[in-house]
């Protein structure tokens with residue numbers, strides 16, 4: 001089903017609130033996929049903290065400051081973007097909707113919001129690129145234990161028009177996800193999320209038969225060379241040598257790691273705790289942001305995700321020093337509920353609410369936002 005042709009009556013009925021998108025997604029999906037998306041690590045304490053901490057920050061709006069024209073544009077890695085919002089890398093999107101990443105990538109392209117394709121996508125990075133025209137896209141890399149595969153992924157991303165590499169560092173091993181254990185649910189076992197591997201000539205050269213002919217053998221090799229847990233700062237050198245694209249590190253919350261990232265010459269960092277899906281009990285992302293921004297001192301962009309739900313959340317993160325934010329689960333629910341049109345609607349609503357909130361805060365541009373806008 002192509003959701004571009006969603007009837008007008010149904011479009012009008014699409015939700016406005018995160019809660020309602022989530023409720024509708026829950027209605028639509030089986031328990032396994034729904035819980036995989038909504039689920040968190042452990043007791044969900046970090047996921048709760050992400051929201052609680054954002055709520056604790058309060059906006060102190062200014063008045064009489066001419067907010068007739070409101071400009072959401074930003075500059076990031078020497079490129080101009082019309083909003084400070086990107087779609088976070090989310091793997092296995094076919095569990096949300098049959099069109100998976102193709103639908104969300106088209107929706108992102110429609111608003112010129114950068115789409116970050118996950119290593120664990122259910123369509124290959126080339127297939128995703130092919131529906132995006134020249135719209136901005138980045139590639140998120142989980143480094144394989146096999147360096148040749150990592151190299152191959154980077155080259156493929158370069159060739160298919162991805163303009164930055166995001167290296168996720170908070171997932172050396174999968175978090176303790178009780179819901180998935182209880183449901184005995186794993187998208188991989190269903191063969192979802194392996195498209196980049198199964199379409200990779202370096203990976204396939206290790207197989208006797210193509211993945212389509214012997215899934216079990218291909219899956220077994222994938223399981224052996226999947227994400228590496230032995231990476232250290234030294235490995236950045238290998239990555240740096242293998243691409244001229246900007247490199248961003250995702251999953252940094254300690255200012256010492258931010259400083260190390262800066263010293264190692266990365267091009268940006270993403271403050272994130274993976275939405276609370278990895279280490280339960282870890283610090284709320286928005287609480288980690290100010291100190292990280294302080295040590296970075298504006299030298300490279302600091303992006304942030306984990307808990308962003310509304311336009312006011314976006315404004316708070318930017319006031320606390322983020323250059324841009326990544327939208328995670330909200331668009332995943334949009335995709336589950338109404339495919340491409342759902343993601344478009346989630347993006348449009350978030351952009352509009354951000355713009356309204358910027359004006360009501362007494363600021364006319366993202367550039368003019370400053371730390372004094374928020375207090376605890």
Ligand SMILES: Cc1cc2nc3c(=O)[nH]c(=O)nc-3n(C[C@H](O)[C@H](O)[C@H](O)COP(=O)(O)O)c2cc1C
Nearest residue numbers: 037088089090091118168274275306307308328329
């Ligand atoms: C279903 C799902 C899959 C995800 N897959 C990836 C992934 O493949 N790579 C990655 O770096 N982060 C992944 N993330 C984390 C997101 O990029 C982002 O950090 C997180 O969703 C932010 O939290 P929030 O959704 O609560 O705002 C995933 C998150 C979800 C919900």
Ligand SMILES: O=C(O)C(=O)c1ccccc1
Nearest residue numbers: 091092120171193274277
């Ligand atoms: O579930 C996640 O958070 C995640 O990062 C992931 C990793 C591999 C496949 C799908 C999702």
